[in-house]
Amino acid sequence: MTFSVRLPNIPELPEAAVADDTEGCIQCQMGSKLVLFITGHCHWMCDYCPLSENRREIDWMYANERRVEIGDWQAVIEEARAMNATGAGITGGDPVMARERVLEACKILKSEFGDGFHLHMYTSIPFKEEWASEFADAGLDEIRFHFLDLETEKYVETMAACVESGMLTGVEIPCEPDKEEMLMELLETMREMPVQFFNLNELEITVGNHDNMEVRGFNLSDEITAGAAGSAELAIRMRDRVMAASIGAPDLEDGIVREPYPYHLKFCTATYKDSGQLRRRFLRRGEHTISPHEILTEDGTLLFGAIECGEEASIDWMEEINTETGLPRRFMLYDNENQRIELPLSMAEELVGEIDAPISLVEVHPTHERLEMTVVYLNR
Numbered sequence: 001m002t003f004s005v006r007l008p009n010i011p012e013l014p015e016a017a018v019a020d021d022t023e024g025c026i027q028c029q030m031g032s033k034l035v036l037f038i039t040g041h042c043h044w045m046c047d048y049c050p051l052s053e054n055r056r057e058i059d060w061m062y063a064n065e066r067r068v069e070i071g072d073w074q075a076v077i078e079e080a081r082a083m084n085a086t087g088a089g090i091t092g093g094d095p096v097m098a099r100e101r102v103l104e105a106c107k108i109l110k111s112e113f114g115d116g117f118h119l120h121m122y123t124s125i126p127f128k129e130e131w132a133s134e135f136a137d138a139g140l141d142e143i144r145f146h147f148l149d150l151e152t153e154k155y156v157e158t159m160a161a162c163v164e165s166g167m168l169t170g171v172e173i174p175c176e177p178d179k180e181e182m183l184m185e186l187l188e189t190m191r192e193m194p195v196q197f198f199n200l201n202e203l204e205i206t207v208g209n210h211d212n213m214e215v216r217g218f219n220l221s222d223e224i225t226a227g228a229a230g231s232a233e234l235a236i237r238m239r240d241r242v243m244a245a246s247i248g249a250p251d252l253e254d255g256i257v258r259e260p261y262p263y264h265l266k267f268c269t270a271t272y273k274d275s276g277q278l279r280r281r282f283l284r285r286g287e288h289t290i291s292p293h294e295i296l297t298e299d300g301t302l303l304f305g306a307i308e309c310g311e312e313a314s315i316d317w318m319e320e321i322n323t324e325t326g327l328p329r330r331f332m333l334y335d336n337e338n339q340r341i342e343l344p345l346s347m348a349e350e351l352v353g354e355i356d357a358p359i360s361l362v363e364v365h366p367t368h369e370r371l372e373m374t375v376v377y378l379n380r
Contacts (some may be wrong), residue, residue: 018086018266020197020264021266022120022142022168022170022197022199022263022264022266023087023112023118023120023141023142023168024087024118024141024142024144024168024218024223025075025199025266025268026191027086027087027118028089028277029272029276029277029280030284031083031277031278031279031280031281031282031283031284032083032084032085032086032087032088032281032284033085033086033087033088033089033118033281034063034064034076034079034080034083034085034087034088034089035061035062035063035064035088035089035091035281036061036062036063036076036088036089036090036091036105037055037060037061037062037091037092037093038061038090038091038092038093038095038098038101038102038105039059039060039061039092039093039095039097039098039101039178040055040056040057040058040059040060040092040093041057041058041059041092041093041094041097041125042056042057042092042093042094042096042097043124043125044094044095044124044148046148046175047209047212047213047215047216048061048176048203048204049208049209050204050206050208050209050211051079051093052206052207052208053201053208055093056093056139056208057093059098061076061101061161063075063076063079063080063081064079064281064285064367064368065367065368065369065371066079066367066369070101071101071109073102073104073105073108073347075127076105076108076109077108077109077112077121079368080109080112080113081288082285082288082289082368083281083284083285083288084284084288085113085117086116086117086118086335087117087118087120088105088109088117088118088119088120089120089121089122090102090106090119090121090122090140091106091121091122091308092122094122094123094124094125095121095122095123096123096125096127096131097125097126099287102121102135102138102140103134103138104182106119106138106139106140106286107138107139109139110138110139114141115139117141117299118141118142119140119141119229120140120141120142120168121135121140121142121143121144121272122144122146123143123144123145123146123290124145124146124148124278126145126146126154126155126157126158126180127158128158129157129158129160129374130161130165130235132158132161132162132167133161133165134245135162135167136162136165136166136167137165139239140167141167141168141170141186142167142168142169142170142244143162143167143169144171144172144199145158145159145169145170145171145172145311146171146172146173147171147173147186148171149354150173150182150183150186152178152186152189152190152193154196155193156193156194159193159195159292160192162194163168163194163196168196168197168202169194169196170195170198170199170263171190171195171198171199172198172199172200172201173199173200173201174200174201174202174203174204174231174260175200175201175202175203175231175234175235175238175267176203176231177203177217177218177228177229177230177231177233177234178216178230180234183238183329184231184238184240185235187238187241187242187261187265190244190261190263191259191261191262195262195263195308196263196264197264197265197266198242198264198265198266199265199266199267199268200238200265200266200267200268201267201270201273202225202227202228202231202235202267202268202269202271203218203227203228203231203269204226204227204228204272204273205218205219205220205227205228206226207224210280213228215348218230219280225269225270225271225274226270226274227270227271230267232267232305233284235267236267237252237253238265238267239266239267240252241253241258242261242263242264242265243265244258245257245258245259245260245261246258246260246261246345248260249335261313278300279299279300280300281300282300282301282365282366282367283296283298283300285366285367286300286301286366289366290366291301291304291333291342292330292331293305293331293332293333293342293343293344294342295344295345296366297363300366301363301364301365301366301373302363302364302365302367302370303345303361303362303363304342304344304348304361304362305342305343305344305345305346305347305348305349305359305360305361305362305378306335306340306341306342306343306346306348306357306360306361306362307340307341307343307348307351307355307357308340308358308359308360309338309340309341309357311334311336311339314341316353318332318334318342319352321343321347325347325350327343327344327347330345331344333341342362345361348360348361348378349378352379353379358377358380359377359378359379360375360376360377360378361374361375361376361378362374363374
């Protein structure tokens with residue numbers, strides 16, 4: 001028997017979207033954004049980069065969890081349709097390292113799904129000003145800049161060009177708890193910059209950055225999140241300062257009444273990214289790809305029963321199950337790769353003791369690869 005061990009989960013999460021959130025954020029929170037990983041190449045190796053070794057500095061493309069060949073836009077479109085996507089977030093690496101590919105992706109996705117298909121992109125590169133209009137003309141709606149080392153000056157002209165081109169332009173960075181003074185100063189510096197929104201992400205400790213985070217002295221904040229201790233607390237203080245200024249209230253820390261900031265600040269927790277955004281994306285894909293014999297769980301996984309057997313025997317077995325139980329053939333599927341008949345879990349439970357073959361409960365992710373999460377044998 002195979003056992004699955006799960007970390008504690010949060011069953012219900014509050015809606016995090018507010019009226020001032022960007023369209024890109026709102027769609028991500030709905031789970032309706034395709035994640036288009038355009039390249040693993042990046043010109044800067046940030047010590048907090050969360051990418052795993054099988055993506056970092058490798059020129060691969062992924063549509064959600066599905067690896068696709070470079071230029072295979074049909075596969076990208078298939079994945080977008082499989083989850084009924086309303087838009088795509090273009091990420092990496094740094095997408096600007098594959099600029100022509102980004103332009104092609106934008107044009108193809110807009111052509112396939114229409115102008116309402118929302119596209120946003122992340123970059124840490126202060127690229128040439130003339131590129132801004134190229135991205136906008138290709139269909140990019142929103143762009144998010146990552147300030148390397150929290151330096152701002154070199155980004156001003158590029159960001160101004162992006163605003164001028166019509167793209168919603170903002171900043172998105174992780175909240176590093178050991179850079180409190182710099183981050184608080186950044187709030188004021190951005191008053192004079194062409195910043196329309198500011199997204200703060202809780203700093204995450206992952207397999208890809210664990211060693212570097214340990215060197216910097218960061219620990220996990222608790223047992224159910226990948227967030228670094230102190231990151232959320234600092235981000236909330238920054239958010240509260242911006243919110244207080246927006247209504248003319250004194251700051252909770254120093255009592256100063258500040259002029260309203262010319263941008264909206266959003267804070268996104270590590271827990272919400274995993275238990276909220278990711279789960280909703282899985283639920284969405286599961287709803288659009290579920291087979292008649294499967295059950296979609298509240299976690300966004302698919303459950304079904306399975307009978308292990310060879311391909312030749314499967315035809316007779318499915319015919320016999322149909323004859324003896326009345327289960328329609330459309331509720332049975334032979335998986336050649338795993339050498340098993342898939343069928344409703346309730347029927348698999350009824351057949352325990354009736355069939356001399358391994359019968360199991362199987363749980364998979366509703367992704368293209370259908371990653372197996374759990375296999376529990378029911379009769380041995």
